[in-house]
Amino acid sequence: MFYDQITEWQHRLPESSWASYxxxxxxxxxxxxxxxxxxxxxxxxxxxxxxxxxxxxxAQAITxxxxxxxxxxxxxxxxxxxxxxxxxYCSFHAGNKITRCKLTLEQxxxxxxxxxxxxxxxxxxxxxxxxxxxxxxYMEKCVRVLRPMFASLGLEVYPxxxxxxxxxxxxxxxxxxxxxxTYDEVSYAEVHPAGPKRDYHYRLEAPDRACEAGISxxxxxxxxxxxxxxxxAFYSALHADYLQKNYPGVEVSISVPRLRPYAGSFKSSAAxxxxxxxxxxxxxxxxxxxxxxxxxxxxxxxQMRENLLPLGITRLSAGSLTSVGGYSETDNVGSNQxxxxxxxxxxxxxxxxxxxxxLPAFCDWVNMxxxxxxxx
Amino acid sequence: xxxxxxxxxxxxxxxxxxGVNLRSRLFVGTGKFxxxxxxxxxxxxxxxxxxxxxxxRVDWKNPQENILNYLPQNTILLPNTxxxxxxxxxxxxxxxxxxxxxxxxxxxxxxxxQRYLLPDNWxxxxxxxQLVKEGFVVxxxxxxxxGAAKRLQDAGAAAIMPLGSPIGSNQGLQTxxxxxxxxxxISLPIIVDAGIGRPSEAAEAMEMGAAAVLVNTAIATAGDPxxxxxxxxxxxxxxxLGYLAGPGERRLKAAASSPLxxxxxxx
Numbered sequence: 001m002f003y004d005q006i007t008e009w010q011h012r013l014p015e016s017s018w019a020s021y022x023x024x025x026x027x028x029x030x031x032x033x034x035x036x037x038x039x040x041x042x043x044x045x046x047x048x049x050x051x052x053x054x055x056x057x058x059a060q061a062i063t064x065x066x067x068x069x070x071x072x073x074x075x076x077x078x079x080x081x082x083x084x085x086x087x088x089y090c091s092f093h094a095g096n097k098i099t100r101c102k103l104t105l106e107q108x109x110x111x112x113x114x115x116x117x118x119x120x121x122x123x124x125x126x127x128x129x130x131x132x133x134x135x136x137x138y139m140e141k142c143v144r145v146l147r148p149m150f151a152s153l154g155l156e157v158y159p160x161x162x163x164x165x166x167x168x169x170x171x172x173x174x175x176x177x178x179x180x181x182t183y184d185e186v187s188y189a190e191v192h193p194a195g196p197k198r199d200y201h202y203r204l205e206a207p208d209r210a211c212e213a214g215i216s217x218x219x220x221x222x223x224x225x226x227x228x229x230x231x232x233a234f235y236s237a238l239h240a241d242y243l244q245k246n247y248p249g250v251e252v253s254i255s256v257p258r259l260r261p262y263a264g265s266f267k268s269s270a271a272x273x274x275x276x277x278x279x280x281x282x283x284x285x286x287x288x289x290x291x292x293x294x295x296x297x298x299x300x301x302x303q304m305r306e307n308l309l310p311l312g313i314t315r316l317s318a319g320s321l322t323s324v325g326g327y328s329e330t331d332n333v334g335s336n337q338x339x340x341x342x343x344x345x346x347x348x349x350x351x352x353x354x355x356x357x358x359l360p361a362f363c364d365w366v367n368m369x370x371x372x373x374x375x376x
Numbered sequence: 377x378x379x380x381x382x383x384x385x386x387x388x389x390x391x392x393x394x395g396v397n398l399r400s401r402l403f404v405g406t407g408k409f410x411x412x413x414x415x416x417x418x419x420x421x422x423x424x425x426x427x428x429x430x431x432x433r434v435d436w437k438n439p440q441e442n443i444l445n446y447l448p449q450n451t452i453l454l455p456n457t458x459x460x461x462x463x464x465x466x467x468x469x470x471x472x473x474x475x476x477x478x479x480x481x482x483x484x485x486x487x488x489x490q491r492y493l494l495p496d497n498w499x500x501x502x503x504x505x506q507l508v509k510e511g512f513v514v515x516x517x518x519x520x521x522x523g524a525a526k527r528l529q530d531a532g533a534a535a536i537m538p539l540g541s542p543i544g545s546n547q548g549l550q551t552x553x554x555x556x557x558x559x560x561x562i563s564l565p566i567i568v569d570a571g572i573g574r575p576s577e578a579a580e581a582m583e584m585g586a587a588a589v590l591v592n593t594a595i596a597t598a599g600d601p602x603x604x605x606x607x608x609x610x611x612x613x614x615x616x617l618g619y620l621a622g623p624g625e626r627r628l629k630a631a632a633s634s635p636l637x638x639x640x641x642x643x
Contacts, residue, residue, distance in 0.1 A: 065544045065596045068408020073566040151432075216461065249461045286604050310433045357410045363435040366459060368468045 002242045003204060006183060006235060013041060014033055021045040023358055030054055031376045036290045040047035043284035053316065059286040059312040066291055069358045070316040073349070074122035074154070077111055079103050080323045083128030085158075085179070085195035088266045091336060092128045094195060101324050102133055108142050110328040112149045118319055118346040121151035121363045124177060129196060136164040140171045149171040152365040154219070158197065165213035174367055175217035178203070179255065183235035187270070192270055207239075209289035211247035216280035218243060218294055221255035224281065225273045233281045234341060236360060237288050244292070253293030255264055256284055260299050260341070275304065279311065286312030296322040298342040302352070305342055309356050318349040379492060386620050391587050392536050392563060393628075394481060394490065395512030396452065400425045402453065402522050402612040403567065404605070405592025407433065412446045414601060419425075420603035421450060428590065430458035430482055431473045452631065454515065456483040463502035465497045470507050476547065483569075484516040497524040502529060508532035517569050520554035525562050537569040538564055540581065546573025549581060557588040559585045575604075575611035580614025583623065 021041075026048045029039040042048065048055065049233060080102030083092040091098060100190055103111065115123060127134035133155070143153055154175040155168060165176065180203060182188050187202050197203065207218045222232035236254055243252045258273045273281070285294060296305060296313045299321040305316065321327060322336045342351070353360040390397040404445060409415055411634060418493050427447055433453075435441040447453070455473035459464035462487060470482040484507070486499040487621065490587045499532040500624035501524065507514050513534045518524055520538035528536055538555050541547035559566045565587030578589045592609050 064408075064594060065546060068596055069410035070408060116437075119441070121435070121437060179437070208570075244491055249488060251490050291493075354411065359409060359411055360439055360441075361433065361435075362441055364430075364433045365430040366469060366472065368460075368465045 001063045001205060001208065002239055003201065005238055005242060009037070009234070009238070012038075013231065013234065014192075021047040021051060023047055030058065030289075035242075037234075037238055040284060040288040041234055042189075043287060044233055044280065047250075048280060049276065050285070052276070052283065055283040055287065056279075056311055059283045060310055062286060062290045063312045063314065066171050067293075067314045070361045070362055070364070071309065071313065071353050071358045072122065072247075072293075072361045073120060073346075074152075074315060075107075075115055075317055075346075076114065076122050076124045076126055076156070076320050076322065077138075077146075077327070078322060079108065080127045080130070080134040081324050082130035082133035083195075084131075086193050087195075087197060088191045088193065088239070088332040089223065100291045102127075103142075105141060105145050107325060107328070109145055111325065112146045112260055113288065115319075116149045116327040119362050120318065120346060121298075122154070122365065123152070124148045124154040124156050124175075125316075126156045130341055136160060136168065140168055143168060143171045143173055150180050151363045152367060160209070160211050161202045162209040165210045165215060167220055169214045169369065172367060172369065173215065174208070174365060175219060175251075176215050177255070178206050178210070178217040179217050179221045179223055179257065180204060180236070180239070181223045182227040182232055183222060183239070184227040184231060191226055191266075199373060204278070208246070209240055211243065211250050216249065217251040217253065217294070219253040219255055221295075222256060223259060223268060224278070225258050225259035225268055227268075227270050229271065229281065230275045233284065233375070235286050240285075240289055240292050244289070250295060252289075253295050255290065255295040256282055256285070257297060278304075279308070282308060282311050282313070299340040302344055306352055306356060309353070309358065316349065316353070319344075319346040381434040386617055389616065389620060393515075398425050398452075398588075399584055400612075401588040401616055402608055403588055403590035404595065405590065406430070406443050406447075407592055407597035409601065412441070412443055414520075415443065415446045415450065415457040415470075418487050418595060418605045419451070419603050421609065422595070423609045425452055426451070426454050426481075428454040428456050428592070430470050431455045431476075431478070432459040434476070435592045436476070438622075451480045452481060452544060454481050455479075456517070457485045457503070458484050458487075459498075460484075461488050461581055462486065462541075462559060463499040463506065466499070466503040467506050467603050468504075470509075474512070480511060481513045481515065481534075483621070484514060495519055495539070504528055504533050505531045515567065518550045519552075522554075522556055522557055523562055527560055529564050533564060534564040535567050535587065537567045540568050540577070540594060541571030543570045545571050547571050547579040548573055548595050552580075553582070555581070555586070558585055575607040578608055579615035579618070582612055583618045587617055 025042045029042045081092045117272045152174040155173050156177040192198050222236045240252050240254045293314045295315040297317045400423045402424045404422045404428040406429040406611045455468040455478045457466040458557040466486050484503045486496045487493050488496045504514050504516050517537045541550040568581040568586045569590040573594045586625050595604045
């Protein structure tokens with residue numbers, strides 16, 4: 001399992017080693033075609049900062065070869081925000097006094113129609129972690145009503161069992177997004193003081209279970225800035241590499257979420273992820289994982305998204321609302337999970353993508369599994 | 377062999393697939409371009425008659441985003457089953473394509489390896505058998521393996537599409553010797569698909585006797601895709617003509633163009 005690799009690298013990546021790399025090491029890595037984990041560490045080290053431009057050129061060329069000028073578009077749909085976890089960095093935290101709600105199937109259809117009318121056909125479904133309020137059976141019902149409206153349905157929820165993933169796959173789920181938040185076990189325990197999410201290993205192995213259940217696309221990542229970003233970026237990329245090797249039929253993507261302001265008072269003790277650091281992370285991911293999807297959400301500002309786009313990004317969220325029931329303005333609108341920075345409409349994001357010389361792809365998938373998947 | 381070639385008049389040269397006589401031996405893909413608007417110009421410059429597109433990327437809901445609305449009227453559509461990981465999924469995609477009015481040609485693409493996107497010949501064969509039975513003109517994309525190609529031929533494939541190197545890699549004809557064997561041993565048209573990065577590599581494939589080449593990434597990601605499409609058009613035509621003309625032997629040492637003892641042969 002991937003945990004074995006974390007343990008192995010724990011000893012090979014001591015705190016001090018980041019500074020031990022030099023420009024010569026970076027140049028040697030840039031001359032390589034296929035990178036090893038030790039090369040990834042070099043690209044994430046301070047020495048690589050002086051090489052962001054050549055890294056960017058190489059990252060762009062690799063991305064064009066593998067993905068062309070295409071940028072996949074998707075949008076999140078928050079189904080419910082009941083949560084039993086106490087993640088100190090999240091607004092849905094069980095202890096936060098926010099408006100809690102979950103959408104009824106009628107409301108979900110309304111939300112789906114509102115999103116579908118914007119042209120978007122890739123939908124990511126989210127809930128907080130509450131088996132009582134938003135359990136797998138609820139998710140399955142949601143998937144079944146939304147299935148005919150969208151080309152693909154993704155799930156970004158708490159970790160499930162293999163059997164649960166299997167049922168949801170049969171119902172029509174195409175992809176699973178699940179962030180480990182931080183790969184550092186000590187930091188993980190600190191920021192998840194209570195609730196089922198405390199189980200580091202159950203979460204770490206969830207992508208394996210999703211792959212085993214037949215899901216054809218998984219998206220992972222760390223919430224950068226929660227803990228030491230260099231280590232978290234290193235392990236995120238190594239995790240993606242592990243999944244690619246073990247489940248060759250699965251499309252593996254990696255997201256680059258940075259900590260955002262939210263309704264609470266959490267201040268991470270780790271160094272913040274500067275714009276420069278975020279660029280370095282994206283470039284290191286692309287050079288190490290030429291075939292992985294790279295996902296950028298509306299957590300980043302419009303300006304940042306425009307500039308990051310040509311560095312290797314392959315998927316963008318657009319027109320995102322992080323409140324429950326936000327799209328069709330149903331009466332029970334729940335609180336936001338986090339503040340979004342890019343609140344532009346879908347047409348505005350599409351215009352931006354085109355202006356950068358890219359082709360926005362509303363549809364790049366056909367579900368061939370579910371009974372009521374999109375016919376033509 | 378050479379006599380047969382000499383009897384072909386290059387101006388009458390055409391490629392017969394699925395009952396259609398194709399004048400152009402360059403097939404073009406529609407993925408990876410920076411806009412749909414550039415596609416018609418690229419196709420015109422390429423002279424291609426057969427255009428492939430991934431069914432999964434056809435946007436049926438948004439007409440301005442639907443690639444099919446940018447293709448010329450007389451195009452022969454070659455929908456491909458990109459995204460399929462099994463024969464069953466490929467068959468379903470082919471049926472969807474047909475139901476959507478994309479004709480009955482299909483390029484089978486079954487890939488279970490997302491890192492190199494190498495085709496799975498076994499699943500490809502299963503899908504080919506099924507779709508031939510259903511009346512499709514089947515062009516399977518495959519790893520160049522003689523045994524698999526023979527089975528695809530027996531299954532009723534209309535052509536065989538071996539890869540030159542992994543999709544999008546622009547590495548050219550890394551599998552050259554294996555493709556040469558297919559050209560020699562398989563009686564179906566051999567269309568080199570994937571990996572061709574430069575016009576010279578397309579010409580090389582055609583000189584070897586490939587029936588056609590399929591190019592996408594090399595055109596779509598070129599600095600000027602329209603010029604590159606034209607360059608491939610010329611390279612494919614030149615390579616084909618070179619093949620038909622029957623190239624001279626290769627030797628290790630020089631052979632004078634006007635040999636001194638040439639007069640002895642003139643009697």
